[in-house]
Amino acid sequence: MSTIDPTGVTLVIGATGTTGSRTVAQLTAAGRPVRAASRRAGPLPGAEPVRFDWYDPAGFDAAVTGADRVYLVPPVGDPDPAAVMLPFLDRARAAGVRRAVLLSSSAIAEGGPAVGRVHRALPGLFDEWAVLRPSWFMQNFTGTHAHADSIRADGAVLTAAGAGRVGFVDADDIAAVAVRALTDDRAPNADLVLTGPQALSHDDIAAILTDVTGRPVVHHHLTYEAQRDRLAAVIPPEFAAMLAGMDRDIAGGSEDRTTDTVRRLTGRPPHGFRAVAERELGAPAASAAAVHPESPTGAGSGGRLR
Structure with a gap:
């Protein structure tokens, strides 16, 4: 059984990006409380904006406090995102986050390069989790x-x-799967390959x-x-x-x-x-x-x- 509050706040990191903005829009359309995290804390309809930069740990607490689940978009272009993401995830767990959904890639396996290290660590940090591995957008x-x-x-x-x-995939479909992974009573607790x-x-x-x-x-x-x-x-x-x-x-x-993940979820x-x-x-x-x-x-x- 899920340990998260169905009315709890979802923190979306990368909230103005390609999948993040769509995830925010779909969550708010469903009436879910959302904290939209981005470097400029730009306003998004129906969401609470918060400034967030992976390379500025001083902003981590303000982002995670009061949230019980998080959608994680890694820093773009960083060949070793684990160096900044793992300390944040430790902070998030200590602050009460219970479910984490990570955006990875179909081309990067668990334990592989770049975000693969975060993928490997996630199940050990959170009881409720999912790793989305979409094909190319x-x-x-x-x-x-x-x-x-x-x-x-x-x-x-x-x-x-x-x-x-x-198997190119639509970012709207990625967001739809992210929303289900974040809000369903039971977390997927799985590695999900997404394609068109x-x-x-x-x-x-x-x-x-x-x-x-x-x-x-x-x-x-x-x-x-x-x-x-x-x-x-x-x-x-x-x-x-x-x-x-x-x-x-x-x-x-x-x-x-191709996979049936989008249809299944x-x-x-x-x-x-x-x-x-x-x-x-x-x-x-x-x-x-x-x-x-x-x-x-x-x-x-x-x-x-x-």
Whole structure:
């Protein structure tokens, strides 16, 4: 039986990010009290904002006090997030947090590099927990980061993934699973791999984007070295090498799978990429903004969104 209060506060770290903002929106829509943690403590409808920075432990207590569950988005681009996350999790447990849901990656196993160390530690810290391991985000192609930047600028997707296929997943579906993991009477206490309904190559993605937006989009096949060096121009070299290595793994078939996790936890099927592209890029105004070379864009990380 769960030990958390069904009316208790959920702390969402990374509350203005890709999955965090959607998780906040779905929790507040369900009438759940939410503390929205971000570096600027920006206001989100229905949530209590709080300033939070993984690299500033002075703000940890204000974030966790009074919360009984937490959604954890690791610091973006840090090759060793455990160094800052594990001290925070100790603090959270001492403050009364009973359930933790961690956003990881389908490409990183328990005990693996980066957030894999946090994944391994989580069950020993909390009796109620889940690790979400989504495949690569569909929003990497429709948002304001990563591949979306090169699509807007050059009509191109650049990877070292070759013809490898990926079960790309909608961030809305990730948030829906996060909400269930955070609020169900029983925590999953499991490692959950999340995918969309179909595994697609980047050539397939380019063809769908061309069809939906009306602007040609192509997939440029890079070598591992070329992708690593391209990414290292904008992100730390260790992280660039890891991301390029993930592309190389995709080329070898590491992400060529689909799972039933979204349907099993939410009761509905996951969204397909064409439906998401039409939702986010298909309207005339959205399409123009998405593909115009001079449209404002965010600072792309070169990897998946968080």
